[in-house]
Amino acid sequence: MSFVVGLTGGIGSGKSTVADLFAELGIVLVDADLVAREVVEPGTQGLAAIVEHFGAALLQPDGQLDRAALRQRVFNNETERQWLNALLHPLIRSSMAEQLANAKSPYVLWVVPLLIENGLCKDCDQVLVVDAAPELQRQRVLARDKSADADAIMARQLPRDERLQYADQVVDNGGNLADLKAQVQFLHRQYLSMAAQKRL
Ligand code: ATP
Structure with missing residues (x-):
């Protein structure tokens, strides 16, 4: 049985960026959009x-x-x-x-934008939420695609405080990429040890 870490967050919160950092550490990703x-x-x-x-x-x-x-x-x-x-x-x-x-990695990262909304937390060993202030989400989405209607999409997603209630861990994506990488490295060590416990 794989140890499953569910990764979620609002639009433009940084899910793909965080997932790529876990992939660099050799962790297999299962991406719902893909x-x-x-x-x-x-x-x-x-x-x-x-x-x-x-x-x-x-x-x-x-x-x-x-x-x-x-x-x-x-x-x-x-x-x-x-x-x-x-x-x-x-x-x-x-x-x-x-x-x-x-x-085939010590744990697997399951990337699902609507993990919580679709009731999938029960299928995860841990739930990791990528968190950023709505203003930052909006800025990052617009920088990627000028025509995106970030507000409309955010209005259809769970509010930030509600999403955070489901989190076992939170990645704070309010800073730069180096800061994000350090948090991912810390979480990676935690998940390796949790996954090893589960295998015992
Ligand atoms: P979506 O929900 O739209 O799929 P997402 O949650 O996967 O988005 P990303 O695609 O990882 O978010 O990030 C959104 C944009 O913000 C991307 O262009 C990314 O490069 C940029 N970005 C993410 N994190 C940071 C950061 N810490 N500093 C600067 N830019 C960032």
Whole structure:
């Protein structure tokens, strides 16, 4: 059984940056956003079901899923949205479970933006929250993508203080990258020792 550290945080809080620092230490990442793309890659059962349901117009010339076209089809259509979720959620869940179980590092980092909102804390040994002030989140999101509507996305996510209540550990991403790295190194030693305890 892998020792699973769930990593979450609001938009632009620094999840990917923190996850990359753990990866540099040799820790396997299971990234929910990445898995969600993997289950609809060409040749998958997921993509075949989408094409059967919506038609081949949802494919790009290279055979990849046309995500914008799919979004258009489910936008404002609750029935189609539910159909798509019923297809994709079990595929994503089972792929993540398999990757978590097969991870070959002392512990595995499970990166899920909506870990808490989706009730997945119970599947983690520890929950690590990346925390930054909302103003900093907004600035970082806008620096990455000027057209992003950070406020709208933040309004749909759990408020900062509520998210923090679920944390076993918190990474404070209010500082610079060196500061972040030091916190990750400290947490890494903690997780190595917790994971070793679990294996006993
Ligand atoms: P999302 O929820 O949108 O996927 P995220 O939580 O994964 O975002 P990152 O992509 O890691 O966040 O960080 C958001 C942006 O802020 C990135 O451009 C990243 O390089 C930058 N960033 C993150 N942490 C810091 C920091 N400590 N100092 C400066 N820039 C940072």
